[in-house]
Each structure stands twice: as structure tokens, then as C-alpha cells.
Amino acid sequence: MDYRPINLSQKFERFDDRWSPRVVAEMNDVQFKIAKIEGEFIWHAHEDTDEVFIVVAGRMVIEFRDGCVELGPGEMFVVPRGVEHRPIAESECRIMLVEPRGVVNTGAAGGDYTAPNDVWV
Amino acid sequence: MDYRPINLSQKFERFDDRWSPRVVAEMNDVQFKIAKIEGEFIWHAHEDTDEVFIVVAGRMVIEFRDGCVELGPGEMFVVPRGVEHRPIAESECRIMLVEPRGVVNTGAAGGDYTAPNDVWV
Structure with a gap:
């Protein structure tokens, strides 16, 4: 059989919109998503799940109501379920998100930044 | 509050044994593990779960009974549940594994390569 690696750099080249x-990849019911982010996202939370951020390239900040964490390449952070957060990137940042299938990017906050769910690249 | 990034390079510096x-990090019941691998592992399968390999540095091959996949930095692969596989690295390779809490590295195969489970770094 012909097994193929999932190459993240190649996947990032196939889209350019931000926050989408x-x-x-999927492991059981967990999805691995990539995104290009730039600017300030909205405050939101995911009530039913933790959410993992892994920075592939660039830098980002995750703001919380009581602090923040800055992430660079090769750094990750787990946002606990139910915790309000707001991702920010001064310039383009490439990230991988890991979370269960079905998680919407804006949580229950909705709004213009809400991206279609379960879109593969 | 003081939020800290999880820095993979720093974590890799804190141990040097292979295949352990x-x-x-944990997201819900899913664990993110790092490992240094070198040489040939044993054939094994995980009957109850898929298993994700992400290469951070170096190169590795995952052999299957009917083929293989070679992975370099920034590449990943999902080994489906129940599928026999054997990881190989000619020289030191640094990987991240993502799988549910409780998965043993040798599956049901056992043997000398079986590492203690749930060891944090």
C-alpha cells in the first residue's frame, strides 16, 4: 500500500485566509487542524473541551481574563475547557489546533469570525 | 495568573533515553508525549486506538506489513487502530506522539522495549 506523510508546510500553502x-488529520474523534492567524480574534470559550495550540511558525499570544501566554515555534499550550481566551498574532502566525471533532472556532460566541467546521485541506 | 508555554526543545533536553x-501535555483524555527514537523498534499494534506520529527533528520510517511511510520534520502520520507497525530511525529522531492516556508503547506485544506509562517531563 502507498502510505503518504501529512506534510504541514505543503498543507499551509493550500490556503491563505486567516482564522479559518x-x-x-483525525485520531479517533480528535481532529488536527492548521490555521493561519493574524490580528486579534474574539473572546470565547469552549465549554465542553480543552483546546491545544501548537505554534508551527511565527508568534502568538493567548490572552486570558487574568493573564496571557506568548508562544513561539515549537511551543504549545492547553487552554482548559470553559476558560475564556482570545488569540492574537501581530503578524502571520501558523498554528496547529488539536481538539475533538465538531469544535467551532468561536465557541458559543458566534459572530463574523465563525469559520465553517470540519473543512479538510 | 502566570501562564507558561510548553517548550518542546526544552523538554527534549531533559532526557536522553530512546523509546521511552x-x-x-493532556487535552481531555488525550496525551501529548515526546520521545527520542533510534534504531529499530518492535512490531506491535494498538487494538483500541489510532496513534499519531509527528516528527519534530530528524527522520523516521514507520513500517507496515504492506508498505511504509518516511517522515521528516513537520510531517505527521496517523497509524489506524489495530494496524501492525514498526517505527525505525537510522539516527536520533525526535517525535511527538498523540494518543489517549494509558496507551503502552509496545501495545500488546510487550518485551524489553515496553516503557513505563504516564511519565511526565
Whole structure:
């Protein structure tokens, strides 16, 4: 059989919109998504799940109501379920998100930044 | 509050044994583990779960009974549940594994390569 690696750099080249996660892999019911982010996202939370951010390239900040964490390449952070957060990137940042299938990027907050769910690249 | 990034390079510096995954993060019941691998592992399968390999540095091959996949930095692969596989790295390779809490590195195969489970770094 012909097994193929999932190459993240190649996947990132296939889209350019910001704040619109694309699924690249699934493990059981967990999805691995990549996204290009730039600017300030909205405050939101995911009531039913933790959410993992892994920075592939660039830098980002995740703001919380009581602090923040800055992430660079090769750094990750787990936002606990139910915790309000707001991702920010001064310039283009490439990230991988890991979370269960079905998680919407804006949580229950909705609004213009809400991206279509379960879009593969 | 003081939020800290999980820095993979720093975590990798804290151990040097091969084939002995260390947990760096948890999302719900899913663990993110890092490992240094070198040489040939044993054939094994995980009957109850898919298993994700992400290469951070170096190169590795995952052999299957009917083929293989070679992975370099920034590449990943999902080994489906129940599928026999054997990881190989000619020289030191640094990987991240993503799988549910409780998965043993040798599956049901056992043997000398079986590492302690749920060891954090």
C-alpha cells in the first residue's frame, strides 16, 4: 500500500485566509487542524473541551481574563475547557489546533469570525 | 495568573533515553508525549486506538506489513487502530506522539522495549 506523510508546510500553502482552521488529520474523534492567524480574534470559550495550540511558525499570544501566554515555534499550550481566551498574532502566525471533532472556532460566541467546521485541506 | 508555554526543545533536553515517551501535555483524555527514537523498534499494534506520529527533528520510517511511510520534520502520520507497525530511525529522531492516556508503547506485544506509562517531563 502507498502510505503518504501529512506534510504541514505543503498543507499551509493550500490556503491563505486567516482564522479559518483546516483539518489535516483525525485520531479517533480528535481532529488536527492548521490555521493561519493574524490580528486579534474574539473572546470565547469552549465549554465542553480543552483546546491545544501548537505554534508551527511565527508568534502568538493567548490572552486570558487574568493573564496571557506568548508562544513561539515549537511551543504549545492547553487552554482548559470553559476558560475564556482570545488569540492574537501581530503578524502571520501558523498554528496547529488539536481538539475533538465538531469544535467551532468561536465557541458559543458566534459572530463574523465563525469559520465553517470540519473543512479538510 | 502566570501562564507558561510548553517548550518542546526544552523538554527534549531533559532526557536522553530512546523509546521511552514522556508526557508533556493532556487535552481531555488525550496525551501529548515526546520521545527520542533510534534504531529499530518492535512490531506491535494498538487494538483500541489510532496513534499519531509527528516528527519534530530528524527522520523516521514507520513500517507496515504492506508498505511504509518516511517522515521528516513537520510531517505527521496517523497509524489506524489495530494496524501492525514498526517505527525505525537510522539516527536520533525526535517525535511527538498523540494518543489517549494509558496507551503502552509496545501495545500488546510487550518485551524489553515496553516503557513505563504516564511519565511526565
